[in-house]
Amino acid sequence: MTRVLAIETSCDETSAAVLDGTGDSTSLRSLVILSQDVHRVYGGVVPELASRAHLTAIEPVTRRALAEAGADLESVDVFAATMGPGLVGALLVGVGFVKALAFARQRPLVGVHHMEGHLFATSLEHAQAVPPFTALLVSGGHTLLMDVEAWGRYRILGRTRDDAAGEAFDKVAKKLGLPYPGGPHLERLAKDGRAGRVRFTRPMLRKNQTPSDPDYYDMSFSGLKTAVVTEIGKSEIENGKSKHAADIAFAFQDALVETLVEKTARAAEQYRRDRVVLGGGVACNKTLVNAMTERMATLGANVYAPTARLATDNAAMIARAALFHFEHGRRDGLDLNAYATLAIPGLIA
Ligand code: KG4
Numbered sequence: 039m040t041r042v043l044a045i046e047t048s049c050d051e052t053s054a055a056v057l058d059g060t061g062d063s064t065s066l067r068s069l070v071i072l073s074q075d076v077h078r079v080y081g082g083v084v085p086e087l088a089s090r091a092h093l094t095a096i097e098p099v100t101r102r103a104l105a106e107a108g109a110d111l112e113s114v115d116v117f118a119a120t121m122g123p124g125l126v127g128a129l130l131v132g133v134g135f136v137k138a139l140a141f142a143r144q145r146p147l148v149g150v151h152h153m154e155g156h157l158f159a160t161s162l163e164h165a166q167a168v169p170p171f172t173a174l175l176v177s178g179g180h181t182l183l184m185d186v187e188a189w190g191r192y193r194i195l196g197r198t199r200d201d202a203a204g205e206a207f208d209k210v211a212k213k214l215g216l217p218y219p220g221g222p223h224l225e226r227l228a229k230d231g232r233a234g235r236v237r238f239t240r241p242m243l244r245k246n247q248t249p250s251d252p253d254y255y256d257m258s259f260s261g262l263k264t265a266v267v268t269e270i271g272k273s274e275i276e277n278g279k280s281k282h283a284a285d286i287a288f289a290f291q292d293a294l295v296e297t298l299v300e301k302t303a304r305a306a307e308q309y310r311r312d313r314v315v316l317g318g319g320v321a322c323n324k325t326l327v328n329a330m331t332e333r334m335a336t337l338g339a340n341v342y343a344p345t346a347r348l349a350t351d352n353a354a355m356i357a358r359a360a361l362f363h364f365e366h367g368r369r370d371g372l373d374l375n376a377y378a379t380l381a382i383p384g385l386i387a
């Protein structure tokens with residue numbers, strides 16, 4: 039059994055987790071997530087403020103994670119942190135912190151790729167969410183469609199060419215006058231929308247596409263966002279809000295969800311996977327999860343989605359990915375750095 043203490047500080051969540059385990063048999067001892075509130079008034083994450091908030095939060099958050107796990111630093115076998123991609127100043131807080139711990143306790147150190155962490159998150163809650171599977175990672179910063187042949191062996195099939203799925207949710211929500219981050223608010227508003235009132239074209243989704251087409255798996259949400267903004271502009275405004283906001287929200291979500299679902303179905307079919315694993319904040323969207331589950335059932339595939347705590351940024355997924363790399367011999371030195379952009383390790387052609 040190996041005990042991992044992991045830290046995640048790539049964006050606006052300060053998180054620490056303690057995980058015990060061997061291979062796919064793991065036990066999450068604790069997970070503490072502190073969501074930074076300071077960005078709310080700005081309607082987006084302010085990097086410098088994020089770094090400062092991580093600095094003040096990281097020590098108490100880590101202490102709390104250890105206390106909840108009933109663990110002390112001496113019992114930790116491996117220290118881990120997200121090393122990228124993300125906000126460099128924010129990442130450096132976590133990386134610097136675990137470097138100091140690893141040095142002080144003379145224990146190994148493992149840096150983790152943030153998106154690889156998301157791939158592991160669902161397996162902490164669903165024993166079947168292990169490779170091989172098709173993965174769809176949808177967050178505020180990323181939209182990635184992948185084939186996961188094994189842990190550490192990944193094929194990137196498609197990604198967004200412009201806005202991430204969550205970013206599209208947030209931008210459209212803002213135009214509809216909803217608070218930040220808008221995804222969950224938009225999903226709620228869409229429940230009051232009626233189908234068929236408004237319809238948006240499914241971006242980069244055509245029946246005659248073939249796997250050799252560059253846009254067979256790729257996605258694009260910025261055109262959809264513009265179409266929605268145009269529609270809002272055309273609609274009647276009452277008290278500063280579109281009278282058809284709910285119908286527009288419904289139609290936007292419908293177009294975005296169908297695009298994600300169909301692209302994922304293509305991947306599951308081509309690689310003959312019977313499992314689809316979702317991750318990232320947008321995986322909290324019930325409309326997406328339900329539509330995905332229904333569509334995959336027609337292919338005989340099961341869908342696994344994490345609960346909100348593990349879908350959004352958290353240190354538990356970083357600990358799980360670190361455990362995998364530690365067991366495969368990975369050791370980082372005290373020269374471990376943080377990177378704004380970083381290729382996922384283990385990519386295969
Ligand atoms: O993974 P995450 O917490 O942070 C990163 O971006 O890395 O994802 C946050 C994103 C935001 O864009 C937020 O609006 C979106 O996830 N989100 C949702 C829902 N809950 C969170 N989008 C649509 N429907 C939801 N229920």
Ligand code: ZN
Nearest residue numbers: 177318350351
């Ligand atoms: Zn993330």
